[in-house]
């Protein structure tokens with residue numbers, strides 16, 4: 001039988017973890033699930049924040065860092081969705097788990113927002129060029145949809161997006177692909193990958209693809225549900241550069257699973273959750289910022305090429 005590569009040693013947790021924690025911000029109960037981007041040499045994280053206040057749901061704030069380790073959390077929400085701007089009830093509530101992609105000179109942000117108690121999350125496309133002002137553009141998925149993530153460039157003249165329709169408590173979820181000529185109207189839907197291994201047998205979900213010589217690297221989360229409740233882990237898949245619906249590799253093991261106290265204990269135990277990663281091509285480094293136990297933010301780093309190769313060895 002073919003040897004399956006264990007990818008669990010590729011990423012190393014940063015000794016300063018957790019990099020962001022609610023104890024440092026009075027009134028904040030949870031800071032988690034960061035979506036990273038590089039802007040003007042700074043590392044920007046769009047982070048999900050839940051406050052101790054009698055209002056349900058999360059807001060999205062910006063955290064900034066010059067060294068990628070020490071972050072300042074802004075005090076105001078970055079993403080503000082006007083109630084009433086859309087033709088149905090999108091409430092500015094539980095604005096969480098963003099996915100940011102730089103296309104040309106614009107950062108596009110995909111945000112799952114609750115449409116109503118009944119329907120669950122749909123995805124709002126918005127944009128910024130400076131991480132100071134945010135402009136919502138359109139609702140681009142039906143509910144139930146989470147994790148929608150744009151590719152950073154057109155492929156053969158079309159924009160592409162990954163997402164995870166379905167999901168929710170107790171249900172299943174796969175990764176799908178769609179294409180668009182204008183970023184707002186999407187079609188040509190294709191299934192990409194179902195849950196495929198013991199660490200992700202109930203759900204998988206994507207983050208924005210990272211271009212490498214060998215394929216599009218997509219950091220994914222995967223959910224398994226043993227007796228003590230769901231465990232969220234992190235792995236990776238590799239998609240064909242020209243035909244992004246084709247999976248050409250995937251990590252057999254996790255890259256990270258909840259092991260440290262900061263990951264196994266919190267508002268939701270046993271969660272490591274990615275919303276993207278930074279590729280430093282010059283250093284051959286992948287910087288993965290992730291939410292830990294839906295409470296704090298941690299960092300793990302490792303070789304970008306080893307991560308890609310670990311995917312390729314397991315197809």
Ligand code: BMA
Pocket residue numbers: 033096097232268271273291294
């Ligand atoms: C998912 C999302 C994430 C969260 C995870 C674990 O469904 O809601 O925001 O980190 O559950 O609670």
